[in-house]
Amino acid sequence: MNEEAKLAAVFPMLAESNLPIETLDLEVASRNSLRRSGIHTVAQLLQLTHTELMGLFPNRNLPFYSEIIYRLTCLAQPPKPAKTEDTCTVERLPDNFGERKMNTFNIFQVAGIWKSEEIHTRVIAELLNPHSQFHNMGTAFLQKFLVGLGLNEDLSKAKIEDIEVKTEVSTDNDRRIDMVISTPNYYLPFEVKIWAKDQRSQLHDYYDYAKNQGKAVPCIYYLTPDGHDPSGWSLGGTDDELPVVTLSFQKDILPWLNDCITNTDQPIPTDVLEIMKQLRDNIRGQRLTCFSQWDPNDTLDKIYSELSQRYNLSWTECTDRYITCTLHKENNLEFALRVKKETKDSVSLYLICGITMEHEKPNYALAGPYIYDYPQEYKDLLSNTFSNPENVSGSTSKSTWNRLEGIDHKNQDGIGLEACLEKIEEIFSWLKDTPKKNCR
Template sequence: MQSPSLRTPNMISNQFFKYVQLLHEKYTRKPEYNLFSVLRSESDEVRLHSRFLADLLNPNGSHSHHDTFLKLFLKRLKESLQVELTQEVTVDTEYKNIDILIRSGKTAIVIENKIYASDQDKQLSNYYQKMKDEGYKNIKLIYLTRTGYEPSDQSTKELPDKVKEKDLTLVSYEHDIYDWVTRCTEIAARDAPLREACIQYLDVISKITNKIESQDHMDKLKALLLTDNNMARLPDLFSAYNEILTDLQLDIWNKIAEGMKREFGELCDNSVTIQDFPRDLVRNYVENKRSSKYHNINVKLDGYKKTYILVEQDHYIYFGIHCKNGSTSQEYKDIAKKTKNFINSYRWSSMPIAIHAEPQINFKNLTPENLSYLAIEANRQSYADFIVNMLKEITVTLKQQS
């Protein structure tokens, strides 16, 4: 007989969520060693995902299964892609900045791999034109994302409407890539190294898509939602969830803003917290609206021209010094030299020093652990304090070496 704690609740209540938690604990596998996660960030589009996928797709890849995996991939997308590769196939990564490029005869398949990075201006349009300029007649565009969403208008604004309708295919890691690699794993059953690599890669996909792997787990959740009209209340829960995420992220921005004003003075006019409707801006980001943009808080850096103390969000939150005149300016070179000994720091085109906030949280793909952390006010304060204190160390270092 089923224990009372596991009986399906009759309404959405605390017991409903307790039941969901029990299912999660029962079916979620404990973290296992994963070589992909050890060697690369799970969101590394180029050096992890594109390279691994390209090798599987390549008939001359190290898997030694010739074109078997490529044919499986094309078969899965047959209805939308409508292409057959009858001549010799080449597969490249980062050819003219294209993540994965498959070529055969007069056919070119461009795969744009987007996990968390934003679209660049005319990105898909430019890739299409590059292939057209090289003489390819049959050009297919695959836009690969975690859940299969559409590219931005910014990326496709110069693509002909006919190309958007017939030659652009949306592909998801959550379903398309996961199911395809699962089939590859079955084929590689007798090849232990390849089989294990595919299994570990499937685990990476599950993490970046928050995918439920157990069918029993999924079946029980579906049954729970279909009980007593529970599913009809889900839109309310989704709305409340987005509102909570907005509350938490806005609170972090306010805490960062308070610390920066206290330590460095007045915020610049484009800082998110002093806009007319900061909550709306944060909500747009949470809801992934096309009009949304990354947020920042910045303060003019004393003693420098066109140089700012900056905190910015690009899925992750990072901070440091921003030089508007770029990496060729004397100020950039001066700051880079003075801050070269900061550990875990980066140097980008307009930032002589940049550091990721700790813990590193991807606000576009919040894990259960992230959500538990952010729900505690003291953790949000600690997160903001880390940023402000590190910025203070940077500015003190710049003053001491003046």
């Protein structure tokens, strides 16, 4: 499902429902957030898109989002006769298992987040987090994970306050490590790649930052669907050999999930267990050939590579469909340039706004309403970003996408590589602070 499609497309049987939100039996925090946003019925809830729903919970959006989708799923499905839980384990999956279609209702699939590395990282991190308010399993899941990595630190003897699991950890050079596990003895950085491309010196910079945190850093972990090696581009191209351990969702995360589901001493809360099973099924059901494929003939990949070689850009999104980099940020807002793939040989350009949040990636979907309520902030950003603001639309409408004025940035077939690079160079020339040339 497209992330901008309404949830009614996933739950058509509930679209006309006048049931109150209380029917979903949500936690108080989730229910209150919905009410504050004017959502009082299931029908109103289904008019939101995936992005809008997650945007209602900027601090802990994923667990609340998952809970709501799970409750909607339960409400939409007719009750089934009770049956014995199948607890069998799988020693080895058939070679063609990844090519099978998933027939069960899986939130990762129906919500269009099956390939989102951010979502997968947050779910895994929440399970590992001993301070989680959602699973209350303490260090049970984390201990199994560390054993799987070959680290035999006994967390039962550690103070719980000395253990942290965080996502989107900001580094000194304004980069973000996808996940960090900090124990009394170790500082373990993880880079997760599903669709995103390696960035220049990314792993090199993350490892340097980790070494300065005062704990042992045995390596940097590189988690991908198939366990492939990172590119030399990401390693920094230095003579020093970077200690990298490659992990895969299939060979590392899947066995860990199975172990947690079937061999954990204390009972797992029902809703947490369901999410774990759906995450496991999502990983089982993926075709590895669709992940992390760099195509040297793809125009979007060429643009990313060319811009990364020319400039030291702050990339916030790098997927198979679009790439986005920050141009300038100030207070609560930022301007970003997005290049979106139209065909294999053509792209479209967008100059967009995002809301910047502390320790979070910018949210581009929610910027429009914010600009509408705080037009002066947008005007200040506009005048402080561009030498000639008249080149950019000054509209304060709720649309965040129409910021390029008088530019044929999108036609029926999009624009090709050379035309796109020329237009991007022109946009860079409008900026008061041109992006720094890449000297590495």
